[in-house]
Amino acid sequence: MLELENLSVSFGSFMALRSVSMEVRQGELLVLLGANGAGKTTLLKTISGLLRPSGGVITLQGKKISGLSPSQIVRHGISQCAEGRRLFAQMSVYKNLLLGAYTCRKDKKGVEKSLAYVYSLYPILKEKENDPAGSLSGGQQQMVAIGRALMARPGVLLLDEPSMGLAPLVVQQMFDTIEAINREGTTILLAEQNAYTALKIAHRAYVMESGAVVMSGSSQDIAGNEQIRQAYIGA
Amino acid sequence: MTPSINSLRSGKAIYLALGLLALALPYIITSKYLLHVVIMCYMYAIAIYGLNLILGYTGQLSLAHAGFYGIGAYTVGILTLKLHWSFWLALPAACILASLAGILVGLISLRLKSHYFTIFSLCVGLILFLTIEHWDSLTEGVRGLIGVPPPNPIPLPGGGSIVFTDLNAQYYLVLLCLVFTIFVMNRIINSMVGRTFMAIRNSEELASTIGINVFTSKLLSFVISAFFAGLAGALFAGYIRFLGPPMSHPNMTFEFLLMLLIGGQGTLAGPLVGALLVNTVTESLQFMQSYRYVVFGPFLILVVMFFPRGITGGYYSLKNRIRLKKQPRAAHKEAPPVLAADHAKTKSEELRG
Amino acid sequence: MELYFQQLLNGLTLGSIYCLVALGLTLIYGIMHIPNFAHGHLYMVGAYCVLFLCTLYGLNYWMAILISMVILAVIGIIMERLVFHPLRDSPPTNSFIAAVGALLFLEAGATVLWGADYRRMPEVFDKVVNIFGIMATQQRLVVIFSALALMGALYLFMKKTLIGSTIEAMSQDREGAFLVGIDANMVSMMTFGVASALAAAAAGLAGPLFLVFPSMGGLLIIKAFVIIVLGGMGSIPGAVAGAYILGLAESLGATVFPAEYKDLVAFILLVIILSIRPTGLFAKEGR
Incomplete structure (x- = not known):
């Protein structure tokens, strides 16, 4: 492939x-x-x-x-979750994920589905939706990073x-x-x-x-x- | 056998020829106006050598340069006109004062990161200009200093004296200072100090990790640049003999910048080449005064984009390319051990996206 | 007492104009790290645009401002593509020098095309109103409220729309922005377009209050830099705060110092602040 x-x-x-x-x-x-x-x-x-x-x-x-x-x-x-995560630290978890779907932002329904999928993988992110991404623990930040990469439906x-x-x-x-x-x-x-x-x-x-x-x-x-x-x- | 010896010889021959030409110039050129233009070119070149040191070799864009130029000029003007000092005392005083100003400004501003430093330097340049323009009791403000006396006559051993109302005498004085400037610059560039400046220009971070005191070096470079700006200004005062605030305006700095960039920053010949070329063109296009920048503005952009090393730099790269073509092709071997500097620099260039 | 309230209003008016210019500059310089020294001259071109649209073409004041905003956005994008984009990998001093070249070109061009004389923009809102005992022309109120409206619009754009968020995303983590598919060129052009449009709006609002002339951008850009250095590079709230502080300082200073020294306030403020805190007042990062 x-x-x-x-x-x-x-x-x-x-x-x-x-x-x-x-x-x-x-x-x-x-x-x-x-x-x-x-x-x-x-x-x-x-x-x-x-x-x-x-x-x-x-x-x-x-x-x-x-x-x-x-x-x-x-x-x-092809979507990458890079070394060091490269999150938008001052933006909320939700916004980070939303930006992950930037390339498919026109498809609102699709974005919602992707978001739901990411939250199903990492339920804690739903809880911390509105927190700035930089305030999460290392493991949680990694979840955001992977989730964000998944939002582009790679x-x-x-x-x-x-x-x-x-x-x-x-x-x-x-x-x-x-x-x-x-x-x-x-x-x-x-x-x-x-x-x-x-x-x-x-x-x-x-x-x-x-x-x-x-x-x-x-x-x-x-x-x-x-x-x-x-x-x-x-x- | 060794091409370098030949090029060294031919290099020295060229400098000798140029030197002789410069010495003979007043007797070759008959037009007083033309000689005046050349004198102005030399004067600007002295100031631009200073700018070249701080920008071309140390990588710091200082926009306060015309301010130090103005300090040099007005010091001579005030000391000779108002306090009746001898020019020959006022000149070193001007250089020292400009250098002191350089130390003061440098101490505060060189701690700043590069972008802040440039803006700060522009503000300083503007403040210096505004001070000159508004401190009427000292500088006569917008009226300016009129009738600054020329350098005092120098008595000659066999009777008679060198009188500086004579154009030729002024020419040789300025030429002497120019030669001095070039000599000093040459020594600095080829010394450890000069290499330190260039290391800072390449990467301040790297320079500091190999033990260079970046701040002190930048300060030294800045003060020397202010010194030469002051020297140029002092000569200006004794020659033009009329001083007005506009000479110290940031626009003058932009002119210096233009000449430096076209001539070639970071080279030894650049400032002189740039001053001669740009100033001559400007003078011949006198009628285009305010419209100059319609052409020069985009020109500056093009130069910085495609010929960042100016004419002189372009000349050297051309020479290099010709020299490399003449050499036999070396077989492409395994990559040599990487220089940390190389790796680090290009890595950060990559990340800048 | 009334005098101080008068100057307060003047300060707010001045601050509003500075704010719109500083916002644009903090977007371009603080976030995109492009030292567009010619930003003040874009403001100048905007002023002439509004002036001519009003006087030559007889357009309504608001229409003139809106159209000027569009024109300036286009000019700003052209400048970004022609001047700054090619220099993005060169040392920053080169971009600075190129910006100086652009500035010199714009000022000379304006002088050639429109002459160096000072022009007046016709005052539209010249009725005097009485607020809390202060007499003020409507124009000042128009300026303050329009600026607030534009700031609000900018805020909504940058925080609530996804496209607007890309600007902030790019400044928070450049590589992260690339990884989610944000195109650096798009962000660059958009930032320049928005910033230039804001400058045009500021010029249009300020026009009836001040004179229009080719070198009007020079002082303004330095003040704008002072503002963003004070408020912190790249900080939008900082730019707003800094702008109003400077506006008020200049206005109130005018009551104490003679008028010619008014402009010195900005520079002296910069010199003092940077001498004490080399990273600016509210610095986020040590850039």
């Missing part, structure tokens, strides 16, 4: 992504593993149009989308380290919801350092190091791999 072919991204003379090729299949939950600086965030940002590739192509269902502006990417059905949802800085119990709930979202039919590309929990809910995984893909396979294979276990799971 979403294909990356020999994608390269450079900052000046620094190659952040080296000829990365990847495939995200329809309906799957794909995990992108890698330590800090491996290039996961760069990859997701490039898909979302925030960064320009210096080489290679990104295609969505056969159509080239690399080089499009961020707002166009969202309109094509075919592909990109999640960049949603578990970062969250307490273990919250992390588990978070991943349960992510799994639920995937089961409803949304294709998910999840970038995570938290390999153990991520691999449990994923179908397939790619492992990145220094801007390149070093391994790929089903989540069981990756989880069972000795090197991966030592490097990322520490078992």
Whole structure:
């Protein structure tokens, strides 16, 4: 569904992504593993149009989308919940979610439905509807961020380290919801350092190091791999 | 073998030739008016060298420049006309006063972030202008100072003296100061201090992390720029011998800015090139006085957009491109280890969307 | 005593005009981070627009203002596209310099086209009314209430409409705005359009009270900057507060100091405040 072919991204003379090729299949939950600086965030940002590739192509269902502006990417059905959440901190939770549906704002009924869906996933957000997004706890902010990304009714949802800085119990709930979202039919590309929990809910995984893909396979294979276990799971 | 030695030699030869031309100019040009224009160009260039230091090399847009120019001019005017000082004492006094003003203004304003600093500097420039315009007892306000005496004659060893009512004498005086200015600028730019300024221009954050005291450096740059503005103003007073408030108005700063940008900010030749070019064109288009900016305004925008390094900068990039074409192509190897500065700068450029 | 109430009314009138200009500037500069130094000259063009629409084309005062707002919105958007958009990735000093270029062009253009003489806009609401014992021309009341109405409209637009919210969203988290599909170009153009329209309205309202001439924008822009620095860059309530404070300070100051020094109030205020608090009075972030 979403294909990356020999994608390269450079900052000046620094190659952040080296000829990365990847495939995200329809309906799957794909995990992108890698330590800090491996290039996961760069990859997701490039898909979302925030960064320009210096080489290679990104295609969505056969159509080239690399080089499009961020707002166009969202309109094509790819939505990202970015690293650090990037919420509109002084705006209410409700407004944040509403702005998430900015690209489909004309369809009022659809927006209502999306909102209802998000509230069903994260009931606490309904309670905190009118509170400024910045006043919520870390875990709740993450819910807003994911919810906001869902409001655009994406075919592909990109999640960049949603578990970062969250307490273990919250992390588990978070991943349960992510799994639920995937089961409803949304294709998910999840970038995570938290390999153990991520691999449990994923179908397939790619492992990145220094801007390149070093391994790929089903989540069981990756989880069972000795090197991966030592490097990322520490078992 | 070493192209650099040849270019150095040819560089020095060009400077020598230009220097000789400048020395001989009064005897080559017969028109007094033309010589006057050149003198004005030199004078403006001195002030613009100051602006070049704070803007072109240190990256701070100061719009108070004409204020210091005015301080220099009026100091000489008041000291020589009203207090009957010798010009040769008034000149250094003017430079010192302008520098002191620079210290005062700099101490307050350079703590501000760049945008605030520019606005603040404009306000300061405006306040200085308004002060000159309204402090009648000191500056004669809108009437201006009329009949400022020229520099006092310098007695020569063999009898006779250099009299500054002579145009040629004025020319050489201003030329001498210009050469001094360029010499000082050259030394500053090629020193550690100059590199510090440029580091700040590139990124204040990075400069501070490598141990540079950003505030002190900015202050030094600012004070030096004020010094040269004051010097130019002082020379103006002794030459034109009539001072009016408009010379210290922010519009004068905009003129300096225009000349600097067209000439090439951040280069050594830029201020002189810009002053010569723009002022000559302006003078020849005298009839277009108030309409000038209809052309110059968009011109400024185009220059800053497409030729941010001005004529001189453009010349250097052209030379560079020709030089690179002549060199054999190096094989494209693995990416070299990244310079933290490079990475950080472009990363933030990216995030600015 | 009456004199002070008179000056109070004048201060509110002046403050209202400053407010509309400062609001536009805080949108462009505080939120979009574009130093449009030529904003005051857009105000000047707006004044001439209203002047000509009223005198040459004999339009009704309100129509003239409305049409001028539209014209200025277009001019503002053109300026954004031609001057500031291409410079968005350059160092901010370049944008500042370009704005100076635009300012010089507008002022010279106005001088060429319309001459440098001071012009008078015909006073429409020149009946004098009596409020609480103060005599005031209707125009002053018109200015104050129109400004309030425009402020209210702006508030509704920015808080209650989704499109208007994109401006604030962009300023709160730029990347977040991109991620929800907000187009930076649209926001830029919209902000410039709104700000320029506000400037035109301010000019139209102020016209009958003050004179119209090509360099009228110069002082105003500096005062507008003073206001947003006082009130905090990007803060709309701050801009409103700062505008009225300055208006009142200038008005009340006029009773104490001679008239020529009235303009100095703004600058001296700026110098004092920034000397004590380099980040401005109500700074949200240390920009």
